[in-house]
Amino acid sequence: MTLTTEATSEGFEFVVVANRLPVDRARQEDGSFIWRTSPGGLVTALSPVMEQMGGAWVGWAGEDSEGVTEFQHGSTHIVPVPLSADEVELYYEGFSNDTLWPLYHDVIAPPTYHREWWDAYVTVNERFAAAAAAVSAHGATVWVHDYQLQLVPGLLRELRPDLIIGFFNHIPFPAYGLFSQLPWRNQIVKGLLGADVIGFQRTADAANFSRAVRRLMGYETKGTSIYVPLESDQGDMNTGGYRKGGPTRRVLAKHFPISIDFQSFEELARSPEVQARAAQIREELGSPTTILFGVDRLDYTKGIRHRLKAYGELLEDGRVKAEDTTLVQVASPSRERVETYRQLRDEIELTVGRINGDYGTIGHAAVNYLHHGYPREEMVALYLAADVMLVTALRDGMNLVAKEYVATRFDNDGVLVLSEFAGASDDLKQALLINPHDIAGLKDSIMEAINMPARERGRRMRSMRKRVRDNDVARWSHDFLTELARSSAARHSEALGHSVGTI
Numbered sequence: 001m002t003l004t005t006e007a008t009s010e011g012f013e014f015v016v017v018a019n020r021l022p023v024d025r026a027r028q029e030d031g032s033f034i035w036r037t038s039p040g041g042l043v044t045a046l047s048p049v050m051e052q053m054g055g056a057w058v059g060w061a062g063e064d065s066e067g068v069t070e071f072q073h074g075s076t077h078i079v080p081v082p083l084s085a086d087e088v089e090l091y092y093e094g095f096s097n098d099t100l101w102p103l104y105h106d107v108i109a110p111p112t113y114h115r116e117w118w119d120a121y122v123t124v125n126e127r128f129a130a131a132a133a134a135v136s137a138h139g140a141t142v143w144v145h146d147y148q149l150q151l152v153p154g155l156l157r158e159l160r161p162d163l164i165i166g167f168f169n170h171i172p173f174p175a176y177g178l179f180s181q182l183p184w185r186n187q188i189v190k191g192l193l194g195a196d197v198i199g200f201q202r203t204a205d206a207a208n209f210s211r212a213v214r215r216l217m218g219y220e221t222k223g224t225s226i227y228v229p230l231e232s233d234q235g236d237m238n239t240g241g242y243r244k245g246g247p248t249r250r251v252l253a254k255h256f257p258i259s260i261d262f263q264s265f266e267e268l269a270r271s272p273e274v275q276a277r278a279a280q281i282r283e284e285l286g287s288p289t290t291i292l293f294g295v296d297r298l299d300y301t302k303g304i305r306h307r308l309k310a311y312g313e314l315l316e317d318g319r320v321k322a323e324d325t326t327l328v329q330v331a332s333p334s335r336e337r338v339e340t341y342r343q344l345r346d347e348i349e350l351t352v353g354r355i356n357g358d359y360g361t362i363g364h365a366a367v368n369y370l371h372h373g374y375p376r377e378e379m380v381a382l383y384l385a386a387d388v389m390l391v392t393a394l395r396d397g398m399n400l401v402a403k404e405y406v407a408t409r410f411d412n413d414g415v416l417v418l419s420e421f422a423g424a425s426d427d428l429k430q431a432l433l434i435n436p437h438d439i440a441g442l443k444d445s446i447m448e449a450i451n452m453p454a455r456e457r458g459r460r461m462r463s464m465r466k467r468v469r470d471n472d473v474a475r476w477s478h479d480f481l482t483e484l485a486r487s488s489a490a491r492h493s494e495a496l497g498h499s500v501g502t503i
């Protein structure tokens with residue numbers, strides 16, 4: 001694959017479009033502003049890709065970003081898209097995070113459907129599409145990301161038919177029985193089908209999407225290919241009716257499991273400063289025999305309550321004691337104005353308080369709960385200090401924390417307890433795989449992790465490390481962009497009349 005990412009006089013050859021920019025502008029208590037790394041797995045994965053490729057990144061600079069204009073960040077040209085306070089409420093907190101997020105995560109929390117949220121979603125998607133169109137060179141590759149921007153591929157194709165358009169969904173795509181609840185399901189499917197390649201985390205996500213296309217639009221699908229009738233033959237968006245047998249455009253819907261920059265995590269872990277910090281953390285925790293560790297955005301999909309329930313019961317049963325075991329739970333603040341997230345925070349903090357009150361002793365907290373985000377160095381030190389990593393998500397597109405833990409453990413030690421409902425479980429089969437709803441099973445797996453012999457820990461960790469090393473984020477983007485280049489080349493040769501697909 002060869003891709004030029006330089007800016008030409010008419011725009012950039014490679015453009016990423018995501019709701020978040022890699023950096024987020026935040027107001028500090030004294031009124032001054034700082035730029036921070038944005039939260040979440042999307043930015044963790046995409047930042048090293050962009051650092052290497054260069055190009056433009058179109059996105060929102062966060063709540064305190066009024067008046068921010070284009071600027072250069074390392075090798076990335078940043079193009080901020082403004083959102084008004086109303087749009088933050090209706091498009092971001094509302095439709096993205098209180099409609100789509102719970103719906104796409106198997107309705108763990110009930111999704112809310114409001115027509116005015118949808119209207120704001122359309123308006124903001126139009127703004128992102130226009131911003132991407134304005135900075136893209138003729139024939140550029142534009143890579144759109146995640147559930148906040150599902151209409152952008154279709155809008156962009158209308159504005160700029162010359163572009164090569166990819167889309168990657170970082171979160172799960174739900175089964176049709178759930179997706180069909182969405183009042184605007186046809187519009188979403190049509191928006192996504194504007195892309196040449198639609199990437200998903202797991203094979204099941206891609207299959208769920210293809211099924212939705214068949215059910216809602218009636219288009220033919222075959223394996224990972226979807227045959228979309230050319231614009232004039234698409235029929236009514238609401239009924240999906242279209243003229244069969246007409247010319248089609250082939251869209252690829254396939255899984256491309258996302259990953260991390262393995263090498264940079266391993267390098268950090270090997271640095272003497274980070275190792276010294278890991279030793280210091282163990283000491284500050286009172287040198288317990290076992291450190292259990294969880295780190296998540298404070299989100300109801302992450303299964304933090306289930307984790308605390310299992311750990312609390314292990315303390316109650318006397319299978320672990322606060323004198324020799326501690327759970328460090330980092331919960332980074334997230335979407336704090338959405339009601340479900342507020343409730344979750346209250347519940348988690350009540351539970352932590354109860355566990356510590358019931359089972360802690362002086363100098364030995366059963367749970368060390370930290371409601372902060374931390375810089376990467378500190379995270380890596382925590383991974384190194386942790387004997388057992390707990391990833392108990394109820395539903396998660398991938399979960400990059402699991403892969404980060406594995407990448408940092410160059411000592412081939414540590415045990416990963418991993419939910420089978422996280423995409424990472426497809427890759428990390430040597431983890432202790434658990435069903436977080438099965439509290440008895442989760443308790444047994446935590447005990448198995450605590451008591452696992454060193455030899456077995458080493459065997460499992462070595463195999464997981466090889467897997468993540470061989471399938472790092474550079475490989476992910478390479479695989480996706482290669483498919484994208486291939487399918488756009490096929491489209492161009494069709495346009496030249498070599499072969500037009502028909503159904």
Ligand code: G6P
Nearest residue numbers: 020039040041042146170171335
């Ligand atoms: C997940 C999503 C991302 C999102 C991130 C942080 O990783 O897939 O699209 O950016 O969470 O959430 P936030 O709402 O703070 O952007």
